[in-house]
Amino acid sequence: MSFNIALSGLAAAQKDLNVTANNIANVNTTGFKESRAEFADVYASSVFSSGKTKNGDGVQTTMVAQQFHQGSLQFTNNSLDLAITGEGYFATSQDLGAQDFTYTRAGAFKLNKDNFVVDANGSFLQGFPVDPSTGDTTSVSLSTSSALQIPDSSGSPRATSSVYSSFNLDSRSIAPTIPFNPSESATYNSSTSTTVYDSLGEPHVLQLFFVKKEAEESTDPDEDANKWEVHATLDGKSFGKDGVKQDGSEDLPYTALSTLQFSANGLPLKTDGEDNLSNTFNPIGIESGDDVVGGLSDLLGNGATFPSDIAINWRDQTGTANKVPTQYASRFEVKALEQDGATVGRLAGIDIGADGKVVASYSNGDSTFLGQVAMVRFSNSQGLQQVGSTGWKASIASGEPIAGEPGSGTLGNINSSALEQSNVNLTNELVDLISAQRNFQANSRALEVNSTIQQSILQIR
Numbered sequence: 001m002s003f004n005i006a007l008s009g010l011a012a013a014q015k016d017l018n019v020t021a022n023n024i025a026n027v028n029t030t031g032f033k034e035s036r037a038e039f040a041d042v043y044a045s046s047v048f049s050s051g052k053t054k055n056g057d058g059v060q061t062t063m064v065a066q067q068f069h070q071g072s073l074q075f076t077n078n079s080l081d082l083a084i085t086g087e088g089y090f091a092t093s094q095d096l097g098a099q100d101f102t103y104t105r106a107g108a109f110k111l112n113k114d115n116f117v118v119d120a121n122g123s124f125l126q127g128f129p130v131d132p133s134t135g136d137t138t139s140v141s142l143s144t145s146s147a148l149q150i151p152d153s154s155g156s157p158r159a160t161s162s163v164y165s166s167f168n169l170d171s172r173s174i175a176p177t178i179p180f181n182p183s184e185s186a187t188y189n190s191s192t193s194t195t196v197y198d199s200l201g202e203p204h205v206l207q208l209f210f211v212k213k214e215a216e217e218s219t220d221p222d223e224d225a226n227k228w229e230v231h232a233t234l235d236g237k238s239f240g241k242d243g244v245k246q247d248g249s250e251d252l253p254y255t256a257l258s259t260l261q262f263s264a265n266g267l268p269l270k271t272d273g274e275d276n277l278s279n280t281f282n283p284i285g286i287e288s289g290d291d292v293v294g295g296l297s298d299l300l301g302n303g304a305t306f307p308s309d310i311a312i313n314w315r316d317q318t319g320t321a322n323k324v325p326t327q328y329a330s331r332f333e334v335k336a337l338e339q340d341g342a343t344v345g346r347l348a349g350i351d352i353g354a355d356g357k358v359v360a361s362y363s364n365g366d367s368t369f370l371g372q373v374a375m376v377r378f379s380n381s382q383g384l385q386q387v388g389s390t391g392w393k394a395s396i397a398s399g400e401p402i403a404g405e406p407g408s409g410t411l412g413n414i415n416s417s418a419l420e421q422s423n424v425n426l427t428n429e430l431v432d433l434i435s436a437q438r439n440f441q442a443n444s445r446a447l448e449v450n451s452t453i454q455q456s457i458l459q460i461r
Helices: 002-025 295-299 426-458
Strands: 035-041 059-066 073-075 082-085 089-093 101-104 124-128 162-168 190-197 203-213 227-234 237-239 258-261 278-281 286-288 291-293 310-313 333-339 347-352 357-362 367-373 375-377 385-388 391-393 402-404 413-416 418-420
Touching: 002 035, 002 059, 002 426, 073 082, 082 089, 162 190, 162 203, 190 333, 237 295, 347 413
Parallel strands: 082 418, 162 310
Antiparallel strands: 035 059, 073 418, 082 413, 089 101, 089 124, 089 375, 101 391, 124 367, 162 333, 190 203, 203 227, 227 237, 227 258, 278 310, 286 291, 347 357, 357 367, 375 402, 385 391
């Protein structure tokens, strides 16, 4: 029996050495979780045996338990390197659309040839679907997750439908004495321009001209308020409110796009019962007498169109209270000048937030939410089944994966441009290695003593 006890001790010491050696070997493995060999004594008895004289039957390995405490973070320059701070795992699949997920803490991701986010084994990182504009998650179920893909372009061009402009017009300006002509600077007081895009994504310069008008004498103080006419050109071609080209001739005179009127305090006034903070001109075909004219799209000449009316809004895009046109005794100043069109853009950068939202930025100024990195947790992480490559599979002991958004509930946050290092403490492992070696030597000595005793008994005559 003493042979068996010594052999069990040798087997336990060897298991301890193997576990410790594996921890040391993976000290630089990203996302690796160290293991610990756990042992228990073997003690067999019956109702007829005396427990007071039982010496035990050796040792056995009860479990090689994984230790899932947090590893330290190593920061990188790759935005696709992801580290989890807190509880949780990334979900990956070997094939597109597969539901057989592998779970990992190793976040060294990259793009494959089809611009899917994959790990070193080619497994696809899973993400939840989101609204492309707001980033709101539409589902947090693993069954609705899909492989995250980063498109290298922002898709089709987007024609301009709204222009936002806010400015201060100098109240000290003197009204021009000659009629407006866009080619003569003496006929207007100030101008500004922005780029708008047609249906093909081709840029065009929209220029706005501001012409101060002489105040008319009247008993109504509102009518004596300062007035400014707004004229416009597209690529140097003047047009009116109906979008029709003007050349300054008798048949096509230069007419104002809108008239802005200000109070004595320099703030906008309403005109003819309408809010003077926005004006719309029609880019599509409208009737003009017996003729049908093409509107603003006819000014393009490249086969493209403006598919909808273009609205010029006299404010900024967010509607900020102090971003409205004013007329103060201060030099002309543009406070906001934006538009909502875009040409085709190329991928310029990827940003992944702590909540796992993936935002792509493009060269045309567009930003699009592409998805949200899926994260899962388990009731018992130590019950996960190791499958290699710092990956685990769900098992009966671990329970079913519980999916959720990063940072919600008990799930941790995501750190972009960072990797979680192995949680192995090399100093402790080297000490454990020495201890396991001493244990192995001691059990070897016990086996040798047992062999010597039996040999001595066999030599008795």
